[in-house]
Amino acid sequence: MEEERSVNDAILKVEKAHTFIGQHHILQGISFESKADAVTVLIGRNGAGKSTALRTVIGLLPPSEGKIFFKGEEIQKKKPYEIARMGIGFVPENMGIFAGLTVEENMRVAMLVEDEATTQRLERALDMFADLRKFWKGKAGNLSGGQKQMLAIARAIVNDTSLLLIDEPSKGLAPIIVDAVIEAINQIKDHSVVVLVEQNFYMASSVGDYFYIMDDGMVVHGGIMEELVHDEGLKSKYLGISKTGD
Template sequence: MMLQLDHIETYLDQFHILQGVSLSVQAGSITVLFGRNGAGKTTTLRSIMGLAPIRHGQIRYLGEEIGHLPTYSIARKGIGYVPENQGIFHDFTVEETFRLAMQKNDDEQKEKLAWMLDLFPDLGHYWKKKSGHLSGGQKQMLAIARAYVNSNGLLLIDEPSKGLAPIMVEKLMFHIESMKQKTTVLLVEQNFMMASMIGEQYYLMDEGKIVRGGAMQELKDDADTRQKYLGIA
């Protein structure tokens, strides 16, 4: 397993938010984390990144325990994180965003950037444009591409479809699916229709716990579970 969470417990202030979350992500796959608002999906990603430190449990990345490392060490191990708000600097152009992100700027990173520009041609078209002036979908692509050039294996992406028009969501999901050739993705997504088309594995969270997990097809076939935890038939 590329990433393995074993019974992690995370508190935010005095609140016990993650109550024994276990999940695993296989290399070269897309795993989707579903759950209604407030279920703990973002806190799970933040816990993996060390931004919401875990109090108990273990997080292993490529067999190595990373659960108590600081965020910069976790990022340096090659885990890329695309937060819900994208974390983009609006005054920077697309070019400047990559220049800042690609600290190594070695052949490997250059190759990764070339692949991203191939996958997201809009970024090349708007190379000199300020990030703040990009559309919502373009900003999302920029955030994903920036995380990708610095990661070496695993990308955590938090609700990339949020606020996007349906056609844009479709395009973005298609792009994320293409990324599977070269990376592994743990995706938090509320859009079941779209995410279930690209993800092979899923986990379903409710009230800080994983309540279901397995092959995506099982959730596709299980309208009762979807209704119960996601409110969709």
């Protein structure tokens, strides 16, 4: 018999999630999904709730209401470490690296298991980010902003992740480094589905296949990135981007 596919078609499906931080009702029933073989971007102004949405998925801020499905299984009551072991990687906004540890130590602390497959993924990450190999024995705190972001991403992809959540990787980076991060994400998407939070529209539109716009704790629009690129009205209303680019 043909199975019901509506939930399983999306690797991640968030349904009407409400999230509180303390007394504050931050996410007001957001729904979005992430299709397999695609990059989905959450965009929106400062304070829109983008980081809260990722923290809700990963179990750091469990929703008070609503459901979250990963590969068809409900995860909204699971602990962050259980969700990580199911194959969801997370690169937080502050990158989450240990400045006082070496690059090598940062990588080893990140590994959920140290097996053959992890070693292979480590080699792949170091091939992708050659500077990490170069500064392998150096303190992470001495890396440049771009190199720290590469380390943060490498720490997530060293594990067996089928879904990677990345929070504003372009933040504070020079344009040429943003291009390097775009290239890295374009490589990563061959191995893992990516949900990206971004305010940098150049980056969002360079890697994104689908978008959701968040505003004031709600998802106000969603669709195909190609369409948003040409929708001057939406871009100016929610993203503060004018046609002249200023």
